[in-house]
């Protein structure tokens with residue numbers, strides 16, 4: 001397998017038209033031009049992300065494993081320097097995703113404690 005090419009943000013940003021549309025997802029570069037017509041979420045949302053890091057928007061809607069497999073097939077290269085924007089664009093989302101879990105555990109512990117208290 002040949003080495004994947006690396007592209008800078010500036011290079012990716014130039015592929016921002018309907019017929020030549022690249023997006024970044026988690027530090028990798030994808031060519032979504034041929035997929036627009038097939039996208040179940042419509043072409044507009046992808047066009048809105050043309051030439052940019054779409055990690056945040058892509059994760060926000062909770063795409064399936066199937067969607068990630070489609071993405072694999074559209075891979076054109078790596079983003080030079082990894083995914084610096086990813087940190088900024090998804091960190092709030094990650095903390096948003098993490099926050100319910102401790103709350104649920106805390107809730108279960110409290111319910112468990114109350115049940116135990118009344119049971120004895």
Ligand code: HEM
Pocket residue numbers: 023030032035039040041042045046049054057058061062063064065066067068070071074
């Ligand atoms: C090339 C990149 C993308 C691929 C391969 C892709 C693929 C898919 C697939 C397969 C689905 C069907 C549901 C699922 O399997 O999760 C879907 C739904 C959807 N996608 Fe994407 N998607 C891409 C980019 C985006 C972006 C950048 C957005 C921006 C917000 C977006 C928004 C949506 C929405 C809103 C739906 C839900 C449609 C519905 O259920 O009515 N997608 N996408």
